[in-house]
Amino acid sequence: MFNEIISFIREIYRTDKPIALHEPRFLGNEKKYVLDTIDSTFVSSVGTYVTKFEDMIKEYTGCKHAIATSNGTTALHLALLLAGVKREHEVITQPLTFVATCNAISYCGATPVFVDVDKETLGLSPVKLREFLSNNCKVENGQCVNKVTGKTVRACVPMHTFGHSARIEEIRECCDEYNVILVEDAAESIGSKYRSKHTGRFGKLGILSFNGNKTITCGGGGMIMTDDQDLAKLGKHVSTTAKVPHKWDFVHDMLGYNYRLPNINAALACAQMEQLDLFIKNKRELASAYEKFFGKLGVTFIKEPKDVYSNYWLNGIILKDKKERDDFLKFSNDQGVMTRPIWTLMSKLNMYKGCVKGDLSNSEWLEDRVVNIPSSVVVKK
């Protein structure tokens, strides 16, 4: 069976050379726009491409305001600060995520609280979220208080795993009921929609990532999306060292960060945005070919859940058990076809193993079985 999988993947990518899990494609105006920033000398945090990129994201996702940052992690850190996450707060998230989600919570001095995911979406489970909130929390003076720890649960950060949206409307309803601010980690899901609305637009704030391994990239980059004008204004200010605009004076009126995306990266981003729809079409065709193939093989392929239009950033399969997973990981990587397991659960990492958690049985089940397989845009030769 493993052999068949490897041959199928090699057939798709038409190569005998090593196949990466996800590599960028620069097929459009990338060189032209980047050269343009060099010729203009505006390669750094001031320049026309940064605002152009923000406008393209607004247009594409429908969000009212967008703030470009140096990467997805800084976008999430800033989004949580804007949501008012402070030291001594708790922030609910899923244990099945990339470490940046939890690190951004920690940068605010807050602690993650782990609630399980759904097996169908790989995203935060609205049912388990409600269960956790109703068993452990109460709303007191407008704040959601964890009765066990006495801490305020300020925000909730669901993550749209591999580009598949979580059941985000149900999550939002639950957050609203308990006065918990919803911040979406949509780092992996640019172009993905839940009931026709772009992911990252359901909460007060949402973020995207443009790291080298994502659906489109600008080397490193991130974006904060919000419909709240005041938060957007504050976000832009804080991301640019909180400098008060003035021709020569250096006055900073609050603690700021150097998180603005450089113009040279934004140039790359604009060129990639022009190709996004093509890339997603290509990725969805790839996913559909995988789905057919694995269906015949009797292996579970991770499909977009109900009500979701997915960008299929990373394709994944679910193997029988941990042993089969490990055997396949070894076999495929030895053959030069890169595959990898899903992340080690955050609740098991040194920094986070002491955190409050609910029942995590779905996350644990998935952790043992999910394998990602090559998912780059297929270039027709």
Ligand SMILES: *Cc1c(COP(=O)(O)O)cnc(C)c1O
């Ligand atoms: C990629 C990613 C981020 C942000 O990553 P950066 O490399 O900082 O852009 C955050 N959360 C998740 C779930 C991610 O996959």
